Amino acid sequence: MHRLNVGKFAFAWGITIGFYVMVLGWLAMSGWGAGIVHTIASLYIGYGPSFLGGIIGGLYAFADWTIGVAIIAWIYNAMLGFGR
Numbered sequence: 001m002h003r004l005n006v007g008k009f010a011f012a013w014g015i016t017i018g019f020y021v022m023v024l025g026w027l028a029m030s031g032w033g034a035g036i037v038h039t040i041a042s043l044y045i046g047y048g049p050s051f052l053g054g055i056i057g058g059l060y061a062f063a064d065w066t067i068g069v070a071i072i073a074w075i076y077n078a079m080l081g082f083g084r
Helices: 006-030 034-041 051-079
Strands: none
Touching: 006 034, 006 051, 034 051
């Protein structure tokens, strides 16, 4: 198994999920996905079904997922050495 580049892997996930959350906030302005946006808004202050709310949520999700995935990738890399 190959080691993950923690920074690149985490950044890619942060960009992907941040973009998804941002677009979801914008789509919720028309009612689509409003329930999911409401649920996510309970975690991300300022997130909501509006243009600015989508951007705020996207930034929160980017930071949240980048940090979380970096931790997971670091643990993955650390576990590669075990069992040999």
